[in-house]
Amino acid sequence: xxxxxxxxxxxxxxxxxxxxxxxxxxxxxxxxxxxxxxxxxxxxxxxxxxxxxxxxxxxxxxxxxxxxxxxxxxxxxxxxxxxxxxxxxxxxxxxxxxxxxxxxxxxxxxxxxxxxxxxxxxxxxxxxxxxxxxxxxxxxxxxxxxxxxxxxxxxxxxxxxxxxxxxxxxxxxxxxxxxxxxxxxxxxxxxxxxxxxxxxxxxxx
Numbered sequence: 001x002x003x004x005x006x007x008x009x010x011x012x013x014x015x016x017x018x019x020x021x022x023x024x025x026x027x028x029x030x031x032x033x034x035x036x037x038x039x040x041x042x043x044x045x046x047x048x049x050x051x052x053x054x055x056x057x058x059x060x061x062x063x064x065x066x067x068x069x070x071x072x073x074x075x076x077x078x079x080x081x082x083x084x085x086x087x088x089x090x091x092x093x094x095x096x097x098x099x100x101x102x103x104x105x106x107x108x109x110x111x112x113x114x115x116x117x118x119x120x121x122x123x124x125x126x127x128x129x130x131x132x133x134x135x136x137x138x139x140x141x142x143x144x145x146x147x148x149x150x151x152x153x154x155x156x157x158x159x160x161x162x163x164x165x166x167x168x169x170x171x172x173x174x175x176x177x178x179x180x181x182x183x184x185x186x187x188x189x190x191x192x193x194x195x196x197x198x199x200x201x202x203x204x205x
Contacts, residue, residue, distance in 0.1 A: 037068070044069045057117050060085065072096045086110040104133040127153035143170025143177075 031050030037043045050063040060082050067076030074093040080086065089106035093099065112126050113119045129151040135144050148165040165182045180187040 031063075042069060042071055058084075058115070069095070084110075084112040084115045099135055100137045102133075102135045104131070106131045122153070123155055125153055125155040127151065139171050143168050145169075 031048060031053065033046070033048040035044055035046045037045050045068045047066040048064065051061065053060045053063050060080060062081040063079070065076060065078045067074065069075075072095045074095055075091075076093075077088075077090050079088045086109040087106055089104065091104040092102060094101040108127070108129050108131065110126055110128055112124065114122050114124070130149045132147040132149075133145070134142075136142060146167045149163065151162045151165060153160050163183050166180070168179045170177055175190055178189040180189075
């Protein structure tokens, strides 16, 4: 059980560390964590429940996570019921170092990106969406894919909605190809485009 643990001091330079003096008074995290299993071969099960968790200069409340680590793979379920973020997600992460084969599925009922310090844009706008991410080797036939469905965003006076937004990245003949497809526009970019550019492409798109 964790009570009033200052993860920012334990992990300096991490997202758990306060970025401003104003937020430093709320950097503690409290919760319960249970881990059991074997170290050789690696097979661990875990459950955690945090009443509050300080991360990226924001104090989240009501977080729960569970899952297992089996050799080089992490399987997990996460839920958050915070006033600025409500989501449920499941994921599989390849822990070998390249993350190829990792997958994430998330249902975001409510999120305020600026309040959570995820961006300095969009003011007090709130959004919701269903998200699916598959990270594959660049040369695989399918490539890496990001799908966002049922996206809605508004601030009370203006709103925007998009039923489907899909991005795919693959490498063929030593050329990276990024494809974007949505309800209102399709685009295709070829050249030196990395997987890290997907988030920039979404914002631009």
